[in-house]
Amino acid sequence: MSLPPGFTDATTDALPLHIVSPEGLAQWRAAQSPAHGQWLDAQAFDASAGSVALLSADDGSIAGAVIGVADRADAYCYAHAPFALPAGTVWKPAEELNAEDASNLQLGWGLGSYRFARYRKPRRAPAELAAAASQEVRDVITACLRVRDWVTTPTEDMGPQQLEDAARELADSHGATLEVIAGDALLEQNFPTIHAVGRASHRAPRLIALRWGKPGHPHLALVGKGVCFDTGGLDMKAADGMRNMKKDMGGAAHALALAGLVMAQTLPVRLTLLVAAVENAVGPDSFRPGDVITTRKGITVEVDNTDAEGRLVLCDALAYACEQNPDTIIDFATLTGAARVALGPDLPALFANDDALARQWLEAGEATRDPVWRMPLWRPYLRYLDSSIADIANAGSRMAGAVTAALYLERFISEGQKWAHLDVYAWNDKDRPGRPAGGEALALRSAWTMLKQRYER
CATH class of the missing domain: 3.40.630.10 (Zn peptidases)
Known part of the structure; x- marks a missing residue:
């Protein structure tokens, strides 16, 4: 089965992607390291719809990312991520998602990865999601x-x-x-x-x-x-x-x-x-x-x-x-x-x-x-x-x-x-x-x- 744009089967180098809503931000923050909390505060990250923050490792590399979503049932709440995250990076959900949320994430990722390319090469590639999307989602x-x-x-x-x-x-x-x-x-x-x-x-x-x-x-x-x-x-x-x-x-x-x-x-x-x-x-x-x-x-x-x-x-x-x-x-x-x-x-x-x-x-x-x-x-x-x-x-x-x-x-x-x-x-x-x-x-x-x-x- 061919993969839609923005997807990959490769999971070896996949980075953790945290998906957080504004009402769940406090609870999620409590489980993170103090350094990550301070970094998010510095970026004024509030988990509002369309927000993105990268998390840094001790060596300065990317340790993960968090995206804000307002309505998990709306596939478009995830659609900003492929071009908000760095090109060439691969991601997988950091927390286990139920089937409905996973499908909406995959659908939003596929829609968000699209660029019309018939006459001009896109300026950059989307970040990729390591996910086994169902045939229906594809x-x-x-x-x-x-x-x-x-x-x-x-x-x-x-x-x-x-x-x-x-x-x-x-x-x-x-x-x-x-x-x-x-x-x-x-x-x-x-x-x-x-x-x-x-x-x-x-x-x-x-x-x-x-x-x-x-x-x-x-x-x-x-x-x-x-x-x-x-x-x-x-x-x-x-x-x-x-x-x-x-x-x-x-x-x-x-x-x-x-x-x-x-x-x-x-x-x-x-x-x-x-x-x-x-x-x-x-x-x-x-x-x-x-x-x-x-x-x-x-x-x-x-x-x-x-x-x-x-x-x-x-x-x-x-x-x-x-x-x-x-x-x-x-x-x-x-x-x-x-x-x-x-x-x-x-x-x-x-x-x-x-x-x-x-x-x-x-x-x-x-x-x-x-x-x-x-x-x-x-x-x-x-x-x-x-x-x-x-x-x-x-x-x-x-x-x-x-x-x-x-x-x-x-x-x-x-x-x-x-x-x-x-x-x-x-x-x-x-x-x-x-x-x-x-x-x-x-x-x-x-x-x-x-x-x-x-x-x-």
Whole structure:
């Protein structure tokens, strides 16, 4: 089994790493040598979250270190350590940890050791943790880092074809089947909105469908918005708004990574993964404001704004998912700026038409410290999507933007079908310990925990 970044099997030279919370500091200090206590006092070490202090041996070498953590259940409480401790050092917990704390330490260490390295070598290597991480912890780290890599990669190297390549690699690794419908074949097989959004690009739009699992297992459908770059179309974004639109395939990255995790951990489900992969470009064949598109479901949509394209590519994919009568559909999308205004970058907006499904995800988010926040499917706001010439418009008001986007998607969900939609930012604007600037997996760990609880029974 390959090791995630920041891990080593070598334990011979591993230094002791003390993990201390503020409320446990006094008791831990009482067991240390007077010299170490004086040294910690000199550094004003208070075991606050994100704090680190090295301990010195008599000969001046490193004797160990202590890190402060506020919440042992939060993997990110440990994520500062790999780059706060000296490069080239190897560490192991000084005190015995219970299984949950050990897993959280390992997960945080793996997340905190990450640096995007495709185009530039990292300035330094992380300190390493000598730990036999479980296969599940390794698979979760891999899934999270895949999201970061895919979302951070510029569109030139992460277009619709590269999303297909990523899906194909997952399929080949886990014995899944892959079907791709691309270009004008989308029209022939009735995916008109995916085609309309992506047809102006020199890179063909496509629907990527991965299938895996045994026929007798519950059917889980994961759907991802794969807008590999979003200019806004003819309703073009300003430069500031377009700058990071390589990340507009963040929903697809989450769906792909979660599918990989489901398969790697052999969750007893029959999995269908659908990714609508397009580039919303500007060209002679761009779709236009005022156009009316007849969707796969037969609902006519007036294009109010070409920058509300994510819901257009998703609506055909969701309709197709519903045709297969899955137990549950979950879609991931970097869908609205309104969700970020309401909840900020770290808290994805969850919409669900099934209370039990929403509750399971909320509880998993609390347990894993990988939260979601449920938002209402307030159906009276469908009035903001009224069209005078079609069944519905794809936009139309600045009011309740995240809610109206989710309501638009719900129009394409079959009656009685259990469905959840996650409006996720998928991005860190600034470097923080364990969270480097760039792509980020949000609510991926809690989604996995929820699915385990839902299907491992």
